[in-house]
Every structure is written in structure tokens, then in C-alpha cells.
Amino acid sequence: MTDFFQLLFSGVATGSIYALAALGFTLLWQASGTINFAQGEFVMLPAFAMLGFSAAGLPLPIAFLVTCVLAVVVLGWGFKRGIADPLLRHGLMPIVVATIGLSIAMRNGVRAGYSAEAHPFPSLFGDALFHIAGITITAGDVGTLVVALALVLGTQAFLSKTVTGRAMQAVAQNTESATVLGINVPRMVFYTFAVNALLACAAALLVTPTYLAKFDMGEGLGNKAFFAAIIGGFNNSRGALLGGVIVGVAENLAAAYVSPAYKDAVALVLFMAVILFKPEGLMGKKEMRKV
Amino acid sequence: MTHTCHTALALATLIALGGTGLAQAQAIKIANIVELSGTGASAGTNFKNGVELAIKDINAAGGILGKKIESTTLDTQSNPGVAKGLTQKAIDDGVFAVFGPVFSGSIMVSMAETQRAEVPNFTGGEAAAITQKGNPYVFRTSFTQSTAMPKVARYIANGLKAKTVAVMFVNNDFGKGGRDAITKALEANGVKVVADISTDSGQIDFSAPVLKAKSANADALFVYTNEEESARALRELRKQGYSKPIVGETTLTGQKVIELAGEAANGAIAHVGLTVDAPNPLMLKFKARFYQDYKYISDHNGIKGYTGVYLLKAAIEKAGKVDRVAVAKALHGLKVSAAKNPGVLMDVAMDDHGDLDRESFLVEVKNGKQEVKEVLPALNAAK
Numbered sequence: 001m002t003d004f005f006q007l008l009f010s011g012v013a014t015g016s017i018y019a020l021a022a023l024g025f026t027l028l029w030q031a032s033g034t035i036n037f038a039q040g041e042f043v044m045l046p047a048f049a050m051l052g053f054s055a056a057g058l059p060l061p062i063a064f065l066v067t068c069v070l071a072v073v074v075l076g077w078g079f080k081r082g083i084a085d086p087l088l089r090h091g092l093m094p095i096v097v098a099t100i101g102l103s104i105a106m107r108n109g110v111r112a113g114y115s116a117e118a119h120p121f122p123s124l125f126g127d128a129l130f131h132i133a134g135i136t137i138t139a140g141d142v143g144t145l146v147v148a149l150a151l152v153l154g155t156q157a158f159l160s161k162t163v164t165g166r167a168m169q170a171v172a173q174n175t176e177s178a179t180v181l182g183i184n185v186p187r188m189v190f191y192t193f194a195v196n197a198l199l200a201c202a203a204a205l206l207v208t209p210t211y212l213a214k215f216d217m218g219e220g221l222g223n224k225a226f227f228a229a230i231i232g233g234f235n236n237s238r239g240a241l242l243g244g245v246i247v248g249v250a251e252n253l254a255a256a257y258v259s260p261a262y263k264d265a266v267a268l269v270l271f272m273a274v275i276l277f278k279p280e281g282l283m284g285k286k287e288m289r290k291v
Numbered sequence: 292m293t294h295t296c297h298t299a300l301a302l303a304t305l306i307a308l309g310g311t312g313l314a315q316a317q318a319i320k321i322a323n324i325v326e327l328s329g330t331g332a333s334a335g336t337n338f339k340n341g342v343e344l345a346i347k348d349i350n351a352a353g354g355i356l357g358k359k360i361e362s363t364t365l366d367t368q369s370n371p372g373v374a375k376g377l378t379q380k381a382i383d384d385g386v387f388a389v390f391g392p393v394f395s396g397s398i399m400v401s402m403a404e405t406q407r408a409e410v411p412n413f414t415g416g417e418a419a420a421i422t423q424k425g426n427p428y429v430f431r432t433s434f435t436q437s438t439a440m441p442k443v444a445r446y447i448a449n450g451l452k453a454k455t456v457a458v459m460f461v462n463n464d465f466g467k468g469g470r471d472a473i474t475k476a477l478e479a480n481g482v483k484v485v486a487d488i489s490t491d492s493g494q495i496d497f498s499a500p501v502l503k504a505k506s507a508n509a510d511a512l513f514v515y516t517n518e519e520e521s522a523r524a525l526r527e528l529r530k531q532g533y534s535k536p537i538v539g540e541t542t543l544t545g546q547k548v549i550e551l552a553g554e555a556a557n558g559a560i561a562h563v564g565l566t567v568d569a570p571n572p573l574m575l576k577f578k579a580r581f582y583q584d585y586k587y588i589s590d591h592n593g594i595k596g597y598t599g600v601y602l603l604k605a606a607i608e609k610a611g612k613v614d615r616v617a618v619a620k621a622l623h624g625l626k627v628s629a630a631k632n633p634g635v636l637m638d639v640a641m642d643d644h645g646d647l648d649r650e651s652f653l654v655e656v657k658n659g660k661q662e663v664k665e666v667l668p669a670l671n672a673a674k
Contacts, residue, residue, distance in 0.1 A: 003502050006531075010498040116332035118519050120551050127554070129530060136531050211495055212519060212551060216328065220493070256499035261462060263491060 002134035007252045013141040015248020016148035020203040021225030022232065022240035023152055024196040029234055030172040031192035034084050035096055038103035040222020042197065046071050046204035047213045048110055051119060060122055068201045076197035080190055103222065110215040121208035144206045151202055152241045155195065159237065168192055220264075227267040231274045233284025242283055246270065318361040319354075319613060321346075321603075322381035324401065325391040329369025330492050333518040333547045334393045334592045338415050339364055340585050341596025342390050345634065348580075355604045358613065367392050371400040378404040378412075386410065387615060388603055393592060395421060396464035402429045411606075411619050413599040415592055417541070418468035422644040428619050430602070430645040432595035434564040436472040436540070438646065442667055443513070443540050443562045444476035446653060451536050453510035457486035459500055459524065461516040466492075469515040469540065485509050494520055497527035504533065511536045514543050514559075522551035529555035536560060544656050546590040556656045560664075564651045565591040565598075568661045573629055573636045594636065601634030602627065602641070640669070 021039055028034045036042070046067045053063035083102065087094045125143035129136055159165040170178040171188040179185050203221075211217045224247055232243025247267045255263040274281060323342050326335030346360045354360060365381065367374035374397035381389055382404060388411040392398050395418030405412035406426045413430050414421065419437040421429060447453050456477055460466040466489075474484050486507030488500045501524065504512050512535055514524055521543050528537060537559050542548065544561040567578040567589055577597060581589040589597075603618070605627045610617040625641045639649045653665040 003506065006502060007498060010496060014496055111328050115336070116328040117336055117547070118333065118551060120553065129532070131532075138530050210523070212522070214332075214519075220495070252496060252499055255496075256502060259489070261489060261491070263494070 003256070004253075005133075006135045007256050008249060009135060009137060010141060011249035011252035012245055013145050013248070014252065015228075015245035016145050016152075016241075017203060017207045017244070018221070018224045018228045018247050019152055019241040019244025020148050020199055020206070021221055022228040022244050023155060023237055024199050024203075025225060025229040026232075026234055026237050026240045027155070027192055027196050027199075029229075030237075031168055032084060032172075032189050033088065033092065035092065035099070036079075036196075037096060037099040037222065037226070038106060038218075039200070039225055040218025040220070041103045041106040042071075042075050042200040042218070043203045043207065043221055044110065044213075044215065044218035045075065045106060046201040047121065047208040047217070048114060050204065050208075051121065051213050054122070060124065064201065064205055067204075068198055071197040071201045072194045074197075075200060076194040077190065079197075080193040084193070103218070107215050107218070114215070116215060118212040118214040121213045123209035124205060140209060147202065147206060149241075151199065152237070155199070156237055158195075164188075164191065224267055227271045230281060231270050233281025235285055236281065236283045239281050239283035243281070246282075317357075318359045319388075319607075320384070320386045321360060321362050321388045321390060321600075322378075322384070322386040323362055323364040323390050324367055324374060324377045324381060325364065326369040326394055326397070327364070327366035329367075330517055330519070331367075331369035331392075331394045331397075333545075333590070334415065335367070335369070335391065337547075337590050337592035338391060338393045338596040340581070341589065341593035341598075342600055343596075344581060344584055344593075345597045345600035347584075348634065349600065349604060355607050356611075356613065360600070362390075367394075367397055369394060369397070371397045374398070374401040375404060377401075382408040382410055387613065388413065388618075390596065390599060391415065393595075394463075394465065395468060398429070399464060402426055405429070409615050409619070411603065411615060411622065413603065415595040415599075416465070418464050419472055420464075420468060422646050426645070427623070430599075430622055430641065431647050432599035432602070433541075433591065433647070434651065435646050436469050438648065439540050439562060439564060439651070440469070440472040440476040441479070442651060443538065444473060444480045444482065446560075446562065447477065447511055447513070447538055448480035448482050450653075451511055451538070453482055453536070455483045455485045455507075455509040456511050456513055457488065457504045457507040457509040458484050458513045459488040459490060459504055459515065461492050461494075461520055462489045463492050463517075465517070466490075466515055473513055473515065473540075490516060490520060490524070492517065492520070495523065497524045498531070500524070501527040501531050501533065504528070505531060509535065511538055514539045516542070518542060518545060518547045519551060521545070521548045522556070525552040525559060526555040541565075541591055544654050544661050546588050546661075549656055549659055549661070554659070557658065559656045561654055562651060562667070563591060563654055563661075564649070565594040566652055566654055566661055566663065567594065568654070568663055569637070569652055570663060570666070571637060573633050577636055598635050598637075598639070601632060601636075602639070604634065605632055638669075 049067040050063045123140050125139040128139040167183045168188045228243035228247045232239030250266045254266045323339045325339045350359050365377040374392045378401040390413045393415035395416035398414040398416040406428045460470040488503050490500050539561040541563045549556045606618045606621040610621040623643050627635045641647050648669045651667045652663050654661045
């Protein structure tokens with residue numbers, strides 16, 4: 001039984017990371033109708049930025065803050081102005097293709113410009129171990145879980161409790177009415193991109209000690225996060241959290257009790273099941289298409 | 292004045308052009324077809340750097356039979372299909388020899404191309420099957436698993452006095468080959484394999500496999516995965532408080548693994564065919580040379596690449612001509628002594644299958660560094 005809990009806990013810790021990236025997916029979708037297939041690379045780039053700043057002598061927390069600012073400018077503003085704005089007018093397909101292209105460009109850019117090898121990344125929480133009722137937990141696991149949860153819930157609260165957050169939601173639900181109500185729509189959309197960039201930075205800080213900083217680290221992460229977002233419900237931010245944790249736990253249990261060979265298939269199977277039986281996702285709302 | 296200037300310039304250009312043309316005609320072209328991205332990036336990058344360093348040294352010393360070596364590098368993306376395509380491309384470009392890929396799964400596929408074109412192909416792959424297919428153009432730069440594993444098994448049985456072992460391996464050609472070889476070797480030494488744990492290439496979370504290893508309750512654990520996965524496995528083993536000896540073959544105590552696993556690598560024991568920490572002045576010189584050029588310490592794959600080029604050099608010199616078939620023939624049964632050919636770093640003998648034999652080492656990671664515990668003699672020397 002302790003085995004089960006050990007697996008459950010490390011699954012939840014992994015899942016909370018998927019949830020962070022998945023939250024970015026749902027946010028962008030809700031606010032601007034963008035599906036960003038470069039989400040994994042949005043986590044990879046800040047990881048390398050932090051490594052770079054650390055190498056330049058900045059302590060990790062400062063490097064993280066500098067990276068956050070940089071990410072808001074490049075991955076938030078730059079991504080919105082350079083890719084999302086010009087392409088969204090033409091529908092969803094161009095932006096999907098463009099972000100897939102962007103992810104390939106980012107991956108290979110880092111590979112060519114930095115290196116193709118994996119690099120160690122300092123853990124924010126140290127390597128302390130706790131033994132609770134036969135389960136071993138690292139400070140890193142607990143820290144990741146707590147920070148990820150706090151970020152997801154914080155984002156939720158920001159969206160539902162603050163004026164800015166509610167304005168962002170209004171834009172997401174009905175852009176025209178929001179404009180009539182005097183909400184600055186482009187600014188709200190930019191805020192969403194900025195929040196997405198910040199979440200990506202936080203995810204980078206949390207995952208890189210385990211994933212190791214590597215140019216293709218975003219590939220698997222982006223896929224899992226996308227599945228998690230679909231499973232949880234693409235139009236519900238809480239769904240992203242649920243989806244992430246489900247994928248993380250299911251993977252770990254399958255690896256131990258079925259076969260490690262099928263580990264990566266688990267997310268796909270769940271994804272298919274959800275698409276077939278509950279296409280709006282576990283926590284999503286059904287959306288009517290306006291004709 | 293201007294006129295003379297122009298004429299002189301034109302003349303200079305002509306000479307320069309003619310010069311390069313001549314150099315190209317004489318150069319020995321080789322292709323590096325290695326893993327620069329994907330799961331094999333660490334291994335491939337080291338191998339390539341080793342090859343390029345050797346080429347630099349050989350060219351600086353006057354080349355092979357007076358000819359310079361030229362190399363091109365292509366990235367297989369750790370993908371056998373890409374490796375095969377690139378090998379075909381290199382052959383079309385008329386290379387004299389191919390170095391790489393390092394991954395067993397890739398060389399198994401790509402060596403069919405070099406065999407058909409009769410181009411000597413040096414690989415860093417260690418899967419036993421590579422040289423068992425009767426391909427006369429494939430040559431190893433390190434031990435095959437079937438040479439290395441008996442040495443590991445002997446240590447587990449006699450050195451650690453283990454009766455039972457759990458085996459954790461990565462589910463690819465390299466891992467499965469190693470798993471089969473160690474299982475056979477352990478059984479031959481009277482040690483029972485009580486858990487057979489498969490892991491994925493690129494696996495992030497090792498909590499499940501480590502849990503399985505723990506619950507198997509064996510006297511020792513044998514870990515056989517690629518670099519990054521080895522590091523993650525070591526960390527998870529440390530995290531879950533695994534207290535039995537952790538033994539590996541080469542990769543487990545590699546420089547990159549130590550760097551990535553940090554403190555968790557301490558205590559890991561491995562048999563290595565090649566290590567920069569070998570008590571050998573030539574090896575220490577190589578280590579310093581490599582560090583000077585690349586600003587990091589080479590792992591065994593760097594040594595494979597470096598010594599591989601010197602093996603080719605020795606074979607070309609033995610054949611006395613730059614001819615692919617003659618050189619491949621010369622490589623079979625080639626014995627190179629480090630005293631005469633310092634570039635091979637250690638005495639080495641190549642057999643008729645393209646497998647090689649030399650001394651090897653048992654190392655343990657202590658304070659983040661490989662320390663040689665024991666020097667094991669070459670198999671033939673031991674007989």
C-alpha cells in the first residue's frame with residue numbers, strides 16, 4: 001500500500017507541472033482563441049534563460065525575476081504581436097501551424113545556439129528527504145506541488161475576483177459586448193499572454209531540476225499538457241489542474257502496475273476516451289457554435 | 292601599377308584555387324554521422340569531439356601517409372532512419388570512412404549501407420549483435436557487451452558476493468542487448484536475476500522502476516540505461532533510500548551522468564572499458580588536451596572517437612595505401628601498441644569480427660569523481 005501512495009504522490013507532483021502548462025493552454029484559448037503548440041518550448045526557453053543568467057553570476061531568484069520580465073516581453077508581447085495578432089484573423093488553422101513551426105524553430109535554435117546536451121539545473125527547494133509512513137518525499141516534490149497549486153488557484157482567483165480578471169473573462173466570453181462596455185480589449189488579451197508567459201517561467205523553474213535543461217525538454221511536456229487540457233476541459237481553468245493531475249497519476253500507476261512500455265500511451269488513451277464520450281472535457285462546459 | 296596589381300591578384304587567386312584543389316584531391320575524407328540531438332546527444336557530441344580532436348592532432352603531425360584528413364559532421368537526431376539516410380549521403384559524397392553512429396540501434400541499420408559500399412565504419416555502439424552479422428566493414432571503438440558483461444558479472448558474484456540481482460534496463464537495442472548479456476553472464480556465475488525492470492528511453496519519472504527494484508529485495512542492482520536516464524535513476528534511487536550496491540557498465544558512472552545526478556551518483560560502481568581517469572600517462576594527456584579544446588572533461592565516448600581515428604590511421608599505414616578494402620582487411624587482426632602509436636592511448640587488438648580487446652577498469656564514483664578501483668586485464672591476456 002505504501003508503494004501505491006509513493007506512486008500516487010510522485011504522480012501528483014508530476015501532474016501539477018502538467019497542470020501549469022495546461023493552464024496556459026486553456027487561458028490563451030479562452031481569452032483569444034489561440035492554441036499554442038509551442039507551449040512546451042515556452043517552458044524550455046525560460047529554463048535556458050535562467051541558466052544563462054545564473055552563469056552570468058546572478059543568484060537563482062534574481063535570475064528567475066529577470067527571466068520573468070524577459071518572458072513577458074518576448075513570449076507575451078512578442079508572441080502576441082508577431083504571431084497571434086496577424087494570424088488569428090485568418091482563423092485557427094494558420095495559428096496552429098505557425099505555433100508548431102515556432103516550436104521547431106525554438107528547439108533547433110537552442111540546439112544550434114547553445115548545445116544539444118542536457119544541463120543540470122539547481123533545485124529551488126534543495127534535496128531534503130522526508131519519510132512519512134514509509135513514503136519518501138523530497139522537498140522538491142512538496143515544493144513543486146505547493147507552488148503549482150498556489151499558482152493555479154491564484155490565477156483562478158485573479159480571473160474571478162479582480163476587476164482586471166473579470167474584464168479578461170468578459171473579453172473571452174464575448175469580445176464585442178466587452179468593447180461596448182468600454183473594456184480595452186487588446187490590453188486584456190495582452191494580459192492573458194503575459195500571464196501565460198509568467199506561468200511558463202514558473203513551470204520552467206519547477207520542472208527543470210527533474211527534466212534537465214535540454215532543447216527538446218518541451219516536446220513531451222507540451223504534448224502532455226495539451227492532453228491534460230483536453231481531458232480536464234479546454235474552456236475551464238480548473239479543468240487544467242484536474243487533467244494534469246489525472247495524467248500524472250495515471251502514467252505513474254500504469255508504469256508500475258501495467259508496464260513502463262505503455263506509460264506514454266496512458267495520456268493518449270485517456271485523451272481518446274474523453275474526446276469520444278465527453279468532448280467538452282471532464283469539467284468543461286458545452287459550447288454552442290453560433291451560426 | 293594598377294595593372295600589375297590586378298595581374299598579381301589574379302595569379303594569387305589562381306594559385307590559391309589550385310592549392311585547395313590539390314589539397315582536396317589528396318585529402319582523406321571521413322564523415323561523422325552522430326547523435327547531436329535527441330536521447331543520444333551526450334554520447335554523439337562526445338564521440339564527434341573526440342574524432343575532431345584526433346583529426347586535428349593527426350593533421351598537425353603531417354596527416355596519414357602524407358595526406359590530410361577532412362571531416363564533415365551530420366546529425367542523426369538519434370533516429371536510425373535518419374542515420375541510414377545520412378550514411379547513404381556520405382557514401383555518395385565519396386567518403387573514405389564513416390565514424391558513428393554511436394547508438395547501437397542506429398549503427399545496426401546504417402552499417403548495411405557502408406557494407407554495401409565497402410566503406411570502413413567505426414562505431415561507438417556496444418550491442419553484441421553489431422559484429423555478429425558478419426559485416427567485414429564494421430569496427431568497434433569500445434567493448435562489445437558480450438566482452439564487458441562477463442567482467443561485470445564476475446565482479447558482482449565475487450567482488451560483491453551477491454546471490455540475487457535486479458536488472459534495470461532501457462527498452463532499446465542497447466538496453467535489451469545489455470540485459471540479455473548480463474543475464475546470461477550472471478547465470479553463468481551462479482547469480483540469480485530476480486527482477487527484470489524495463490524503462491523507457493527519455494523517461495522522466497523513475498519512481499515506479501525504483502520501487503520495483505526496492506521491492507525485489509535483491510543483493511545488488513544492475514542499471515543499464517543511457518546518460519540522462521541513468522542520472523534520473525540514480526537520483527530516484529537516492530531519494531527512495533536504496534541502500535544496496537548499484538552496479539553498471541560504462542554509462543552509469545560517465546562524466547555527464549555524474550554532472551547531471553550530482554551527489555546521487557556517489558557510490559555507483561561500474562565496469563568501464565575506457566575512462567579518462569585511467570592510471571595511464573597517455574590517457575591523462577588526452578584528458579588535458581580534450582579539456583583545453585572543449586572546456587569540459589571527455590567521457591568514454593570522446594575516447595572512442597579519438598582512438599577510433601588513430602585505429603584507422605594505424606590500419607591505413609599497415610595497408611600502405613589509401614584503399615578501403617585493403618584498410619578493412621588490415622584492420623582485422625590489427626594489433627596496435629600505445630608505445631609506438633600513442634594516439635590509441637592503450638594497447639589494443641582488433642579481432643576478425645571487428646571486436647576489440649584491451650585492458651579495462653572497475654570504477655566507483657566518489658565525491659563526484661570516477662575513481663579507479665581495479666585494473667582488469669585484457670581478455671586474451673588473462674587467458
